[in-house]
Amino acid sequence: MSGRTTALTPPADAGPPVRHPEAPAPGEIIGSHYEYCFGCGGGVAHGLHLETRAGEGVNVTAEFTVREAHQGAPGLAHGGVLATALDETLGSLGWMLRVIAVTGRLETDFLRPVPVGTELHLTAEAVAVHRRKIYCTATGRIGGPDGPVAVHANAMFVEVKIDHFIDNGRKEEIQAVMADPDQVKVARAFEVNP
Numbered sequence: 156m157s158g159r160t161t162a163l164t165p166p167a168d169a170g171p172p173v174r175h176p177e178a179p180a181p182g183e184i185i186g187s188h189y190e191y192c193f194g195c196g197g198g199v200a201h202g203l204h205l206e207t208r209a210g211e212g213v214n215v216t217a218e219f220t221v222r223e224a225h226q227g228a229p230g231l232a233h234g235g236v237l238a239t240a241l242d243e244t245l246g247s248l249g250w251m252l253r254v255i256a257v258t259g260r261l262e263t264d265f266l267r268p269v270p271v272g273t274e275l276h277l278t279a280e281a282v283a284v285h286r287r288k289i290y291c292t293a294t295g296r297i298g299g300p301d302g303p304v305a306v307h308a309n310a311m312f313v314e315v316k317i318d319h320f321i322d323n324g325r326k327e328e329i330q331a332v333m334a335d336p337d338q339v340k341v342a343r344a345f346e347v348n349p
């Protein structure tokens with residue numbers, strides 16, 4: 156028994172998330188963390204190309220247009236793609252806290268089908284922090300920021316260090332990013348100002 160709980164309710168002694176003083180300014184676009192990220196990378200032809208903006212608190216907004224390559228049923232977005240959009244938006248909250256965090260648990264409610272061509276408007280917000288765990292939620296709305304809710308997620312991200320990627324990523328890609336000054340800058344941004 157690991158003693159690990161599957162609950163997404165923060166423990167009683169969890170604290171509020173705190174916006175890092177050097178977090179991107181409200182409205183600022185949070186650039187892609189990796190060119191070949193399926194969620195936000197410009198180098199993935201059929202990726203989501205999600206563009207995320209910093210919010211005023213520990214929150215972000217993002218948009219993504221559902222394309223033909225994202226179908227599950229005819230003319231409808233695949234549920235896994237929608238979960239990816241939520242996951243990617245939630246992952247950007249790390250910029251607001253100035254930590255790198257990976258998904259530990261992601262629970263998704265699919266409330267409405269999402270047709271191809273839809274612009275999905277996403278929001279994500281951190282709600283509590285307990286040690287390395289960040290409890291957060293995300294919502295995707297159809298057509299606009301006030302559109303009907305199509306998908307919603309409750310999630311728990313876990314803070315990791317850069318070594319998480321260096322130790323676990325395939326050697327070819329890790330060597331390539333380490334040789335890329337822009338990518339190293341992204342990684343260092345988190346390390347220099349913990």
Ligand SMILES: CCCCCCCC/C=C\CCCCCCCC(=O)SCCNC(=O)CCNC(=O)[C@H](O)C(C)(C)COP(=O)(O)OP(=O)(O)OC[C@H]1O[C@@H](n2cnc3c(N)ncnc32)[C@H](O)[C@@H]1OP(=O)(O)O
Nearest residue numbers: 159160161188242243246257258259260286313320333342
């Ligand atoms: C020079 C190199 C440059 C690189 C540059 C990179 C820049 C990158 C920038 C930004 C990247 C952001 C990318 C975002 C992309 C979107 C988000 C994703 O899709 S991420 C991918 C999917 N997720 C995973 O692949 C995680 C796989 N899982 C793991 O690696 C581990 O399980 C991990 C790290 C999550 C936890 O492992 P542990 O050994 O570090 O820590 P333990 O002790 O097990 O957990 C810590 C706490 O969390 C709880 N916990 C962990 N998993 C849980 C779960 N599933 N449910 C409930 N609680 C859980 C545990 O009970 C523990 O809690 P207690 O502190 O003791 O209270």
